[in-house]
Amino acid sequence: MRVSNILPILLAAAAPAAAQAGPKAQAVFAGGCFWCTESDFDKIPGVLSTTSGYIGGKVRNPTYEQVSGGGTGHIEAVKVVYDPAKVSYSTLVSRFFRTIDPLDSGGQFCDRGYQYRSAIFVADGQQRRIAEAAKANVSATLKKPVATLLLPAATFYPAEGYHQDYYKKNPVRYRFYRTTCGRDARLKAVWR
Numbered sequence: 001m002r003v004s005n006i007l008p009i010l011l012a013a014a015a016p017a018a019a020q021a022g023p024k025a026q027a028v029f030a031g032g033c034f035w036c037t038e039s040d041f042d043k044i045p046g047v048l049s050t051t052s053g054y055i056g057g058k059v060r061n062p063t064y065e066q067v068s069g070g071g072t073g074h075i076e077a078v079k080v081v082y083d084p085a086k087v088s089y090s091t092l093v094s095r096f097f098r099t100i101d102p103l104d105s106g107g108q109f110c111d112r113g114y115q116y117r118s119a120i121f122v123a124d125g126q127q128r129r130i131a132e133a134a135k136a137n138v139s140a141t142l143k144k145p146v147a148t149l150l151l152p153a154a155t156f157y158p159a160e161g162y163h164q165d166y167y168k169k170n171p172v173r174y175r176f177y178r179t180t181c182g183r184d185a186r187l188k189a190v191w192r
Contacts, residue, residue: 024048025084027092028055028121028156030077030149031100032108036178037078039167040099046087051079052159052166055121056151064160070113077121079156089127093120093134097148101190102138105147110181119149142190 031037034052041050054067057074067074080092100108100118107116120135122128131150139146158164167174178184 022083022085024081025089027080027082027089027123027127028077028153029080029092029096030055030075030117030119030121031096032076032111032116032118032183033177033181034076034078034159034163035166035174036183037076037099038165039174040095041078041080041092044082044087044092044095046085047080047082047092049081051081051156052163053077053079054157054159056119056154060155061157064163067115070115072115074157075115075117075119076159077119077156079158090130090134093131096120097134097138098191099187100148101186102135102146102148103142103144103190109183109186117149118147119151121151121153123153 029037029041031040038050038052041047053076054062054072054074055077057067057072059066059072059074062072062074066072067076082092102118104118107113108118120127120131122131128150135146135148135150138148162169
C-alpha cells in the first residue's frame with residue numbers, strides 16, 4: 001500500500017479518540033514548596049498535568065533565586081490541568097486544604113516568607129465561591145481562622161525545568177526534604 005493511501009486511514013482511526021477528549025480546566029494552588037504540592041496533586045485521579053511555577057508578583061519571568069529570596073511578590077505555586085468530567089474543582093480545593101497547614105500565615109512548614117504562603121488563585125466567580133465555601137468549612141472544622149489566601153488569578157510563570165517533576169527525578173532528595181521539613185508530621189497534627 002502506498003504511503004498516500006495510508007494517511008487517510010490513520011487519520012480516520014485517530015479521529016474518534018480526539019473527538020472523545022473532553023474539555024480541560026485549570027486551577028492554581030500554592031501550598032509552600034511547589035515540589036510537594038505538585039506531588040500531592042499528581043496523585044489525584046482526573047489530574048492531567050501539573051506545572052510548578054510562580055504567580056502574583058511584579059517581576060516578569062522571575063527566577064527561582066529571585067522568588068525564593070523574597071521581594072518579587074510572587075508565590076511558589078502549581079498550575080493543575082484536570083479533566084472536569086473526572087474530578088471537580090470543588091474536590092481539588094478540598095483535597096488541597098488537606099495537603100497544607102491552612103492556619104499558618106508565615107509560610108508552609110519549614111519554608112518561611114510570603115513566597116511560601118498557601119493560596120488559591122481563583123479565575124472566576126464560580127471558583128471564588130467554591131474556594132470561599134471550602135475555606136469556611138475548613139475554619140469550622142479546625143475551629144480556627146484559616147490563613148490561606150484567596151487571590152485573583154494572575155500571570156503564571158513556569159519554574160525552571162529542574163523543578164518540574166522534581167519528586168520523580170530526585171526521589172531520595174525529595175523524601176529527605178519532605179521529611180526534614182516536617183510537612184507530613186504537621187499535616188497529621190493539624191488534620192487528626
